[in-house]
Amino acid sequence: MKLQIAIDRVPLTKARALMKQLAPFADILEAGTSLIKDYGVTALGDLKEAVSDTQLLGDIKTIDEGAYEFRQGYRHGADLLTVMGASSVETIRKCYEVAEEYGKEMMIDLLECTPKKVEEIIQFPNAIYCLHTSVDQGATADPNGDVLTFKKAFPSVKRIAIAGGINLTTAAALSASAPEIVIVGSGITKAEDPIQVAKQFRKVMEEQCKFSM
Incomplete structure (x- = not known):
């Protein structure tokens, strides 16, 4: 399992400092939606410069x-x-094509997506499908169960992420479902x-990866 640390709702200077401090423990560092809305997509360049060795x-x-x-x-x-994931299939396809062109990766946020909608958008093999409980809704009660349920419903999806109020206890329980992120x-x-x-978090997840092997 990979650990993605999301940084949001802070000044850009603090986001950059946090990323530099947390980079040794993260597989992926996330510039959150509100951070990008506050400072624009061009801020990604400044953040990437600070953590060039981390995704x-x-x-x-x-x-x-x-x-x-x-x-x-x-x-x-x-x-x-x-x-x-709520986008049109054509929008997701265009995003996927650009990701493939650039040799980069795409994550599909399944926030509020119905099973029917998910079924329409599972044809992108390199995409990461993110099960996401919103900030406004609160933490997911059972992330491990959520991933297991999703895997059973959509066995063709191989790359899965989970987000939404994950804590040390719920992270420790993810060995059974083993999401990628x-x-x-x-x-x-x-x-x-x-x-x-x-x-x-890094210690807990490394222990769970050993347990799930």
């Missing part, structure tokens, strides 16, 4: 103009970008000591 995800949540937005995101330094935001960045908590 950077820009959570741009594209829902239209897929090719344009994805080209801009990759040109400005993102290694991964997000498109909403576990996304943690304020559980790390809002902690009194973000570095120490990031170390704890």
Whole structure:
């Protein structure tokens, strides 16, 4: 399992500092949606420069103009970008084509997607499908169960991420479902000591990876 740390709702200078501090413990660092809305997609270049050896995800949540937005995101330094599963299939296809062209990665955010909608958009083999409970809705009660249920319903999907209020306890329970990516935001960045908590998440996830092998 990979650990993705999401940084959001802070000044750009603090985001950059946090990324530099947390990079040793993260597989992926995320520039969150609100951060990009505050400072624009061009801020991805500044953030990538700070953490050049770590993958950077820009959570741009594209829902239209897929090719344009994805080209801009990759040109400005993102290694991964997000498109909403609620988008048209054609928008997702255009995003996927640009990702493949650039040799980069695409994450499909399944926020509020019905099973019927998911069925329409599972034809992108290199895409990462993110099960996502919104900030407004609160933490997912059973992330491990959510992933297992999704895998059973959509066995052809091989790359899965999980996000939404993940804590140390729920992260430790993910060995049974083993998603590719576990996304943690304020559980790390809002902690009194973000570095120490990031170390704890890294330790828990490494232990669970050994257990699941």
